[in-house]
């Protein structure tokens with residue numbers, strides 16, 4: 001059975017991907033703003049969040065949305081406001097006012113929590129990757145009583161076939177609780193079932209991690225890979241595309257060890273973690289605890305993220321334990 005939420009999420013993410021691709025080809029200096037946490041946000045992030053919000057409202061007028069972005073920077077800049085409004089209207093073939101666009105973006109201020117139904121949007125995950133022409137993803141999750149039940153990732157720059165850079169690019173990953181995980185290539189309507197890799201020997205495994213060492217310690221992951229006898233170099237890509245490549249079996253392990261004190265945002269993990277689980281994998285934090293999406297806008301009960309193909313999960317967790325013990329870090 002295909003839920004209405006799933007079809008709407010696919011429509012929203014595809015339209016948002018379209019605007020991101022449009023922005024990448026026309027982005028000029030001054031259309032990127034640096035936020036208080038020093039991360040970048042572009043007119044693409046704002047336009048993408050507005051498009052997802054408007055699309056959700058069309059089908060679910062009372063929807064609630066936890067979104068990464070808000071309209072503050074647009075309130076302060078007429079040129080950004082005009083540009084985002086123009087992008088949304090040209091993509092959706094609509095005629096919304098600047099105020100309506102900002103209101104749509106600000107639907108994303110919902111605080112989340114453990115009850116009721118709400119959506120979770122990262123309009124561009126991997127904004128730095130997006131700016132670099134690398135990997136990024138539009139990530140939309142749906143949460144029921146604190147649990148993610150639907151996830152759609154739109155990955156415009158990801159190769160459709162394995163990691164073949166010379167072949168076609170652009171695909172969606174779709175996961176719905178209890179119904180498995182699928183890949184749909186841009187321009188196609190076929191949902192191809194995907195499954196995690198069946199590799200059971202960690203020495204043959206590949207792992208992936210953040211492109212940015214500041215987002216996840218490359219040094220810790222290299223030590224863990226060594227203990228697991230992994231000899232292949234890591235796949236370093238931005239965004240939740242990492243969950244996508246675990247889900248379809250291009251890599252067996254995703255390691256994420258953020259700096260001390262960093263708490264993950266729900267929108268950085270909601271959609272991707274469900275897709276890996278529905279593809280047969282396991283997702284948890286660095287202590288082995290399941291990701292807890294019931295705590296509001298952040299994963300306050302978790303630290304770091306580990307995703308595996310399931311088969312080698314306990315080997316990976318044991319390697320993590322011994323490396324962090326060696327480094328005198330207390331594991332809870």
Ligand SMILES: Nc1ncnc2c1ncn2[C@@H]1O[C@H](COP(=O)(O)OS(=O)(=O)O)[C@@H](OP(=O)(O)O)[C@H]1O
Pocket residue numbers: 039068122124125126127128129209210211212213214215216237238239240258259262265268
């Ligand atoms: N210090 C720190 N530590 C860990 N994670 C952080 C940190 N700062 C930001 N972020 C979040 O990381 C999101 C980018 O995803 P990745 O880290 O997987 O990709 S990459 O590092 O860009 O390769 C990125 O998502 P976007 O803001 O959507 O790009 C951030 O939410």
Ligand SMILES: [Mg+2]
Pocket residue numbers: 039040041068127
């Ligand atoms: Mg960001």
Ligand SMILES: [Mg+2]
Pocket residue numbers: 122124125126267268
């Ligand atoms: Mg993000």
Ligand SMILES: [Mg+2]
Pocket residue numbers: 045068122123124125126127
């Ligand atoms: Mg983002």
